[in-house]
Amino acid sequence: MQEYNKRIKYACFFIFLILAVIIVYSFLHEMGHVLIGIIKGGKITAFKVGIGAHVSIVGANHSKISLPLLNAFGALLPYIINFALILFYKESMNDFIKLSNFFFTVAVAASMIPWVIIPFLYISNNAPAGDDVTKFLDSSKISPLVVSLTAFLLIFMLLYIGLKVKRIHTAYIKILKELSKKSQQ
Numbered sequence: 001m002q003e004y005n006k007r008i009k010y011a012c013f014f015i016f017l018i019l020a021v022i023i024v025y026s027f028l029h030e031m032g033h034v035l036i037g038i039i040k041g042g043k044i045t046a047f048k049v050g051i052g053a054h055v056s057i058v059g060a061n062h063s064k065i066s067l068p069l070l071n072a073f074g075a076l077l078p079y080i081i082n083f084a085l086i087l088f089y090k091e092s093m094n095d096f097i098k099l100s101n102f103f104f105t106v107a108v109a110a111s112m113i114p115w116v117i118i119p120f121l122y123i124s125n126n127a128p129a130g131d132d133v134t135k136f137l138d139s140s141k142i143s144p145l146v147v148s149l150t151a152f153l154l155i156f157m158l159l160y161i162g163l164k165v166k167r168i169h170t171a172y173i174k175i176l177k178e179l180s181k182k183s184q185q
Contacts, residue, residue, distance in 0.1 A: 007179060013099075021103045025078055025111065026053035032077030033057065036070040068140035071132045075112060082108040083158060089166045098171035105162045112158075115151030119144030 026049040033055050034044055042060030062070065085101055093101075118133035122144045127134040137144055162168045 010175060010179060017099060017103050021100070021107050023050050024104065025107045026050055028078040028081060029053065029074045029111070030055040032073035032075070033070055035077070036060075036066060036073050040066050040070075064139075068136050068142075071136035071139065074132050075115060078108050079112065079154065079158065083161075086158070086162045086166055086168060089162075089168055091167075091170075095171050095175070098168065099175075102162075102168045102172050105158065105168060109155050109158055112151050112155045116148050116155070119148040119151075 030047060030049060030053050034047070034057065037044065037055075037057035037060045040060040040062050042057040044055060045058055046054065046056035048054050057070075060066075060070075082104055086105065089098075089101055091098075114131070114133050118127050118131060119137065121127040122134060122137050127137070133147070136142075137147060140147075
């Protein structure tokens, strides 16, 4: 019975953690857009986080640099914050912080995948209209292949430093092994 309660506790914890990561990630993503919009004199008229997150900014006076940055900073702000968290990661942190860092890193890396794929869709005129990546490519005029390669390298760097150097996944693996061992007994 104690093993069953522990499994339920961890299942609830993982669900809570995943939902928290979605909310935190979407908040940071939208804040990335907001920061550029405010810097360029815009006013925020709507701000929603979670599933279906979005922000509306009116009155911003964008330049050739700030408009692409507005579209890219939604992905870049969570990436920058995640990268900083990984650099300060210590094995002595409690399991909640270690697991939060791991799940957030997975979310950030996954959120960068469209920046690898959509440029190829853009080349074939099949990119989703209204997507941050598509709007970035439209406004920046940077080669889609350069954007794709850069995104791939950013994902690789985040995962390499997070998983190989800092080993942020070990707390998650430890819990899974612990639960697996108890279920086999």
